[in-house]
Amino acid sequence: MVKHFKKRIGFLGFIFVLLVGLLAPAASAQTVEPIKYLALGDSLAAGMTPEKGLSKGYSDFTAEYLKGENFLGTYSKAFAVPGYKTQNIIDDLASKPELRSAIAQSNVITISAGANDLLKEAKVDREKRTVTLDPAAVPVTLQTIAKNYIIILKTIKDLNPDASVYVMGYYFPFPFMADAQKPQLIQLAKTLNQTIQLSAAAEGAVFVSVYEKFGDDPKQFVPNPEDIHPNLDGYKLMSAALIDSMAKAAPKAADVPKGHWAEKELNMLVSAKLLNVDEKGNIYPEKAITRAEVADILFKSIPMTKSIPANPGYKDVPKTHPAYMAIAKLTEAGIFTKSDNFNPNAPLTRVQMAKVLAAAFQLKGDGSVPAFKDISATYWAAPYIDAVTDNHLMYGYKNGRFGLHDPLNRAQFAVVFARTQALMTGKK
Template sequence: MRRKRTNLSLSLAIALSLLIAPVASAEGADTKVDYLALGDSLAAGQSYDKTIGKGYTDYLGSQLSKIGVLSSFTKQFAVSGYTTTQILNDIESNIVKNGVSIQDEIKNAEIITIDAGANDLLQLIEIDREELKVTYDQEELTAGITTVGQNLTSIFAKIKALNPTAEIYVMGYYNPFPILPSPYKEQFVPLLDALNQVIANVSKPFGATFVPTADSIAKNALGYLPNIQDIHPNQAGYLAIANDFWKAINVKKQASFNDDIPEVAKEEIEYLVEKGIIAGYVNGNFGPNDLITRVQSAIMLNRAIVYSDDSAPNPNYTDVNDHTFGYDVIAKMTEAGVFAGNNQLFNPGNPLTRAEMAKVLVQAFELKGTGARSFNDVSSDYWAAAYISTLAENGITIGYNDGSFKPNDYITRAEFSIMLSRALNDSFK
């Protein structure tokens, strides 16, 4: 039966209020992660103005803390200007900083991120930013890329010898010179592709995950790289890189449910549980057919996407205050433009409709569409028509067999898990 959004019964309202808390609880709460960031200035958090601040590694640390698994985070072994040779030397010599050795940090880490290789090549390239010219020796660069591959192979081998179970995530580099005119861009981009291919290839034998970032930065290159004299991104650029990593990272949380997960959503739910995005109830159930509320979906999205860890301003909803469950998340999601209220109300305990689901997923993941997809129960002037079409165009939903979308129906925990998994991971589409 098609559900109506208005006139919730008292019993349903009470049930929904009880459903809010379990999403914030975490099965496998004993999962703890020590996170070690190795690499160059990007891992250190150097900004385009030469200062060291929050970089993608800091945001990943904050995200691990947000989902309740972070035990420790250090980036003290990440150094601006470092090459793969210097990182390898630090590991081999077991360098000590602040009373802690790099080998001990490697041994204790569950997650290790690395960005290395760009400085190996940048020192072989002469770039005239005034004349926008690039000069290099092809043989030297080819040899440099070979050296990067050899050094990374040694780095991975030593890490795995010290810690066979560590999860390693390796950054692929973006084009740091989007201002270059076409003739030079056509020379430089293939070099970047060759470097990234080598990094990806040498990562595979060690089970390291290659994390591409070129496409994410290219979407807004001049916005993310505001100083044409510097290759480092601003905070928005670092957040884009952090999200590339976050999509790849799996903290391996575990949850054991009482056989109430439907087969159709089993892989997606397990995927989200392992990433720390969703959990079950304290009684061991997942509750796949329970309706998901607006605040619950906001919490899941806040765990699925890396946002700035700065406090968001008061969203000024009349039904939300700083004592409201999920207040910080509601404020953050409102600041990010993912959620918006209606008549100054957020309605945190209201169940999410399929139309609202379409809007928040499109906004959260910045999905693009043409408006080409239509459904027989969604008119062109319906408030969410563009969002629904975009969601379908991106392969996240195809609607029902009868050609309908049922925009006003509420969405369940299992259904939202399926949609969110597809937005995060193309393999679920």
């Protein structure tokens, strides 16, 4: 099946979608500019094998596909280096004029980075088949990855705003570890992917998911118990995922018209799979967002361990509830407050939004009482509202009120969430 991965994409459809942005006007007709492909990143872009040699990676197979269709102009993986972390790419962007030139001359760019950032924090015992990670270091590292990706993608956009940028996700690299530890490691791999995906969506890049193609037990593609790199079939799977992504238009909500005041933010959540469209492709921007939906979004986007939490005991959130894990984990972290009921289908109000944002992202204000008519100095949520307003995440109404109990709709939530993501990643 893997060796026939090229056949899964129709040539005409691939050409139409990928190259619609590469059409250049000519004197008598339109001509298609050849693909100038640049692969950046770590050992997966370089093509490191399970035997620790260099061979064909996903970028090589992708370039071969484009060449076979007579569509490749140039291809380079000269700046893909085994062991590279996200900071290495930032350093290269700052210090290597030849890299900046290559980016400026390319029209398709892929990046794979982030796994080594986490691996440097890991102690792998192959004999015991265990991986040890400092639980306190993981969230910090994931946040650093998110910040660094924003810098990388913003720099690429500044150098070449017209390039199509694809950010590669990761597969599960530890199929030979002890079964008892696998669930935790699988969740960590998925959290890494979600962290990268959110940063990619924020900067308009396309995230390429490969995890599903490999699955939770990818021994046939990651065959060496002593190594985490895929074999050639694994790299072909990654290439197939990349080509699939190239052939698909970026997901957008059908009911968010161009020019909508929250268009960018809503489509960012759709692209990052934090909000789902229905069968009609609609997201319903004016619909109130529920407490369960917000819990699910925060759980997916906040770097945190995915260990099984204690049951918070909400009468209306059984373990079978689709958002149970998110609600339980965030309650355990103090982001939501324990009570008899969670009210998962109730709209999230503005004051509740202020509380969960301040708690989730550890936001602080200047300590003053917010100057809103509906808030007193002794109001329980005054510190949270102070935090979100001082950080310019939420604002009051023109009538001088904060609107404590007004529900947030999906568009409003998307904008506030995007502001928060920008604040936490240092994005200007």
